[in-house]
Amino acid sequence: MHRFNRRDTLALGVGALAAASTLGTSAKAAITTADVAAPKIDIEKGATLRVLRPTKFVDPDETIFNANTQNFVKATGVQVKIDYSAWEDLRPQTAVTANTGAGPDVVLGWTDDPHLYSDKLIELSDVAEYLGKKYGGWYPLAERYGKKFGTNNWIAIPFGxxxxxxxxxxxxxxxxxxxxxxxxxxxxxxxxxxxKEIGHPAGYTFGHATGDGNAFCHWLVWAHGGYMIDENQKVTINSKQTIEALKYGKALFETFIPGTQSWLDPSNNKALIAGDIAATQNGVSLYFSIKNATDPKIAAMTPDLNHARMPVGPVGHGTETALAINSMVFKHSKYPNAAKAYLAFMMEAEQYDKWLTGTYGYWAQPLKGYAESDVWKSDPKIAAYRDTMKDSLWYAFKGPINEASAAVVADYVMVDMAASVATGVATPEEAAAEAERRAKRYYKG
Incomplete structure (x- = not known):
């Protein structure tokens, strides 16, 4: 937990704040902005904020995020306390906040989580529209995750x-x-x-990993033309395309290092760093941690690493998704204007580009203007991540993002279906039927 006030900010002087300021200096100069008036947000007198967000996956993340927050404290006088949650704990903690009407004012939650609690959130359209106009517009995936389905009302501000x-x-x-x-x-x-034959198996995640498990299993099904729901919110997962995907997934699983059905998000990172696997699916954090490792043996892997987009299946186009970090402000907050001002401040180039650059593009930008950031020119091996929010699919593909779709993802329906076939617990037909049954619990009527 980190609590910030004016004294903390002014006393910092060197260290984290200085490092963060240096990280983004040159990149900031490259960001093109439009001359747009900021929305008038009157911060409440005596405002304080509590923020909940996921813990770091790239070391500089929290340092720079804290430094940017301290700059907000210095600029506004609003004291801010940040709680960092383990990835698998963030959703349950967000649910408690939503259901009790108490706790953090601001939550930087996962992907479609704001759509689970849309009736408990304040509208953020003024902030979102301002940022979009100033920074070249929002990428399509960011708009899908930010706007309440069927409206132009923003209920969340995607951070990347x-x-x-x-x-x-x-x-x-x-x-x-x-x-x-x-x-x-x-x-x-x-x-x-x-x-597998040469003793260097691959390892892709079939477990309840918020990022990696969902990413791999959704890619697998979508690549074959299967999807959970259609445009009319009809559950369509029990299809011949899904069954073919599950057969293919089982064939892949048989080549993987043992145990990927129980992997969490850190598991494949550890396996690749240890030299136990030759390939996996991951955010740029894995490459970043190896390249910047203090252990020379680990750092020596860097020239032997590269990235590639996931293979394309019969559908004929890429079917990768993105784990988004998506901010929301709860109606129970006593200081909603302070919360909105905080989010706007953190997305401005002076702060955001330091974070984007310092974290090596781990949370790829939701605003088009930040595609100009120097981070994407710093290493050609990370180019595969630049357009993450531009051309990735959303978890509810092909249907709308709403409370039902968010619940299906949170319940790991797609992941469990794929894992049950891969491990031999169910046939493809049985698994698809079970996934259909579970999904229909959320898509009622």
Whole structure:
């Protein structure tokens, strides 16, 4: 827990704040902005804020976020306390806040979580529209996650998205007979089989991992043309396309390192760093942690790492998703204007680009203007992450994002379906039928 007031900010002087200020200086200069008047937000007298957000996955994240928050304290006098939650605990803590009407004023939650509690949130359209006009507009995925379905009303301000390309060992992929990472499903399965043969298996997550499990299992089903619901909110997961996806997933699973059905978000990171796997799906944090490792043996892996978009299936286009960090302000807040001012402040170039740059683009930008950031010119190996919020699919694809779709994701319906077939607990037909039954509990009528 971090509590900030004016004294903390003024006393900081060096250290985290100085480091954060340096990180974003050159990148900020590259961001093109429009001359747009900021919305008039009268901060309440004596306002204080409590913020809940996920813990860091890239070391500088919390340092820079805290420093930016301290700058807000210095500028406004509003004291801010930040609580950092483990990734798997963030959703339950958000639910408690929503259901009790007490706790944090601001929650930086997961992806579609604001749509679970839309009737308990204040509208943020004035802030969102201002930021969009100033920074070149919002990417499509950000608009989907920010706006309440069927309206132009913003109930959330997306802070960014962590993409899910494959990260792989170049030498081992070549040893398996591939000069480049496969772009289609047949060759991807061949690669994984060969990697297992040479003793360097792949490892993709079938477990209840907020980011990695959802990313992989949704990619798997969507690549074959399956999807949970259609445009009319009809549950359509029990289809021949889904069944083919589940068969393919089982074939992949048989080539993976044992245990991926129980992996959480840190698991594949540890496995790749240990040299136990040759390829996995992950945000840029894994590459960042290896490149910046203090252990020379770990850092030595860096030249042998690269990223590639996930292979394309019969649908003919990419089917990756993004784990978004999506901010919301609850109606129980006594200081809603202070909360809105805080979110606007944190998204301005002076703060946001320091964070984007310092975290190596881990939470890729939701606003188009930040695509100009120097972070995307700093290392060609991370280029696969730049357009995460531009061309990724949303978890409710092809349907709308709403309370039902958010609940289905939070309940790991897609992940459990894929894992049950991969591990032999259910046949593809049984698993698809069970996923349909579970999804219909949320899509009633």
């Amino acid at each position: 998205g962590s993409g899910g390309p494959s990260v792989y060992r170049i030498s081992w992929v070549k040893e398996a007979g591939f000069d480049t990472f496969p772009t289609n499903l047949d060759d991807f399965l061949k690669l994984c089989r060969k990697l």
